[in-house]
Amino acid sequence: MDEEMDMDMCFQRALLRVQESLSADELQDLLFLCSDLLCSRDLNTVSSGRQLFTLLQNQDLLSLEDPSLLIELLSITKRTRLMRSLQSDACMQTSGTADQPLQQQQRISRYRQFLYELSESICDQDLKNIKFLLMKTLSRKKLEQNLTLLQLFLEMEKEDLLGENNLDVLQRIFADIYPALGRKINQYKEENLNGVFIAQETEGISSIADLPSAQTSLSSVEMIDREMDEITLNENASGFSGDNSQHSDSVNSGIISESSEMPQIENSMVEQYEMKGERRGVCLIINNYDFSACGWLNREGTDIDHDSLRDVFEWLGFEILTRRDCTGDQILQALMDLSTQDHTQADCVVCCILSHGRLNDIIGVDGKAVPFKELMETLSPFRCSSLYQKPKLFFIQACRGTQNQRAVFPQTFTEDEDVLASDAGVPRDSIPEMADYLMAMSTVPWYASYRDKSKGTWFIQSLCDNLRLLVPRGNDLLSILTKVNADVSKKSDKSGLKKQMPQPEFSLTRTVVFPPPGLP
Known part of the structure; x- marks a missing residue:
């Protein structure tokens, strides 16, 4: 009897730990997912995880012998660590339910899960x-x-x-x-x-x-x-x-018909770059590690970033070119070589540079600085006509200064921007020389960016993770980079004081939407 009481108490403590880990928004997510299992009158009275768990227990939907509903809820809401902690709890293991296949215990309808995914x-x-x-x-x-x-x-x-x-x-x-x-x-x-x-x-x-x-x-x-x-x-x-x-x-955009074909609406607000070429394009990765020749520190962990970029852009259909330990001149030469190729049948071009940097420059392994402007100009339509009106995407992992961004309290900023206009006429079929560029920087000016020697950099790893996650969902590249901004901004060093904020800059004239791998 005492042993049974101890196990019940252990289970209640496990539930208490779960409820203490839930935010108010996460509690609302659970209430929505449970709305088919509990009456709305009862759900409207719930203001804490503890109350929700009590309701589920009273309806015999949650118990020490069968905690599968809570495990399923945590799985759907992607609280994986909390779910595993609950599964590995000693009293749960004793009950013999932790190892049961989750798919055999599903009680949340596919419809309810689908609405949650949309949200x-x-x-x-x-x-x-x-x-x-x-x-x-x-x-x-x-x-x-x-x-x-x-x-x-x-x-x-x-x-x-x-x-x-x-x-x-x-x-x-x-x-x-x-x-x-x-x-x-x-x-x-x-x-x-x-x-x-x-x-x-x-x-x-x-x-x-x-x-x-x-x-x-x-x-x-x-x-x-x-x-x-x-x-x-x-x-x-x-x-x-x-x-x-x-x-x-x-x-x-527009209303989806019941047929399998999607109607093409001509008056959409923002067009997409076409991604229908015979090939996706080239992804050039410049991976600088060894700076011993100029006295800078070697970039431990950069190969992890290189491998992640190679895998994800290869997955997206790009042809991968890698250049390692490039001097300043070699960095420029690699891009000029890229500009001499025929990109007529390609959708776009990508250049990833992993190196040391300064405010407006990339540093070669010989210590020579290459301005970002020169990097971009190598692929301008004047030098590479086959990239006319095609996105030229740069992803730069480098410091832009030595200052450390500090953690600050949340603040709200209001920004009023004036729209500048020019009366000068522009030929109808022309585009600015520097149109169709994206320069995604790992950090804002004057600040350092961080690299984990065993896991890679915060920026590149978040970029690769979110490309894999969000490209299949149809998200455009700027939305994905917004998510990267959000993810990296939440990271900090062990002290909790050093922060990093990536900064995308772009002159894109359309949205960049990579077709999900496996689709034409």
């Missing part, structure tokens, strides 16, 4: 746009509240605007605001519905038309359509901010 791709500005489109459909009082997207989904479900077999309204909204997600909804419908509804725990197959939840209010849909026709959602296509407002797939 992870939406920024604050997108949420405001969605609320605006729903202003005449849902209660204005509710919309003016600080509703999260998941809470908004629940409100749409109450009004029969959203359901497991009723995704049309959501698809039409997302197709206009974030076309990639509009197509993702269409793909979900084709894969999970395909004209029929198949319940997991039943044998019957019913037509979608026969299901009550499939009947959406026509007046509500028409009202939303009118709102979409009347407004233009202006996105900042020339700035760069952390709200992830520059989304990909603008060329293919």
Whole structure:
């Protein structure tokens, strides 16, 4: 009896540790995922993880003998470390459930998980746009509240605007605001519905038309359509901010048809660079390690970055060229050699430079400085006509000074920018010489960037991780770099005082969206 009490107490302590690790937003995520398992009246009273776990235990959905629901929730919300900690708990191992395959214990519906995945791709500005489109459909009082997207989904479900077999309204909204997600909804419908509804725990197959939840209010849909026709959602296509407002797939915006072909909409706000060439292009990686000739420190760990870049850009379809331990002149020569190639059948070109640096220069292994401007000019259309109107992408891992960025308290800045105009005429078919460039720097001017000798640099490793994660989701390159900014900004040294902030600078005239590997 005492042993059983000890195990129960151990389990409760494990639950307490989980709830103490959950943020308020993460708790709301769990409540949304559990909304099919618990009644809304009970969920509305929950303000802590402890209360949620008590509700689940009272409904026999969570226990020492079967903690699989909580493990599944932590897995869906990507709290992997917390999930593993829960699984490895001594009392859990004794219960014999920790090793059970998770897929055999799934209780959160694929529909609920899918909505959660959609919410992870939406920024604050997108949420405001969605609320605006729903202003005449849902209660204005509710919309003016600080509703999260998941809470908004629940409100749409109450009004029969959203359901497991009723995704049309959501698809039409997302197709206009974030076309990639509009197509993702269409793909979900084709894969999970395909004209029929198949319940997991039943044998019957019913037509979608026969299901009550499939009947959406026509007046509500028409009202939303009118709102979409009347407004233009202006996105900042020339700035760069952390709200992830520059989304990909603008060329293919619009309502997704039920056929497998995606309609091409000609009046999209921001076009994409074409990625339909016979080859993706060349990725040149300049990897400088040995600086013994000029007295600079060797760059321990740079080979880890090189291997990560080689793997991810090869995965994206690029031809990889590597140059190691280049002097200043050799760095320029490698780029000039690249400019002499014929890139007519290529979509773009990439240059990654891993080296020491100064404010506006890259340092060769001989100590010679090469200005960033000279690097870029080697690939200008005047020197390489086959790269005309094609993206030229530079990723620079180098310090730009010796100062250390300090950790600071969160602050909010308001920035008013004047728009400058020129009355000078510009030939209609011409482009500026330095158009179509991206220079993604590992740090802002005057500051150092950091390199882990055993794991590589913060910037390059985050770049490679996010390319692998977000390219298959249809995110454009600037959105991916925004995520890189966010990830690197959260890192610090062991003291917690030294920080790093990457800085992309660009003159791109369209969005860069790499086709997911495996697709034409």
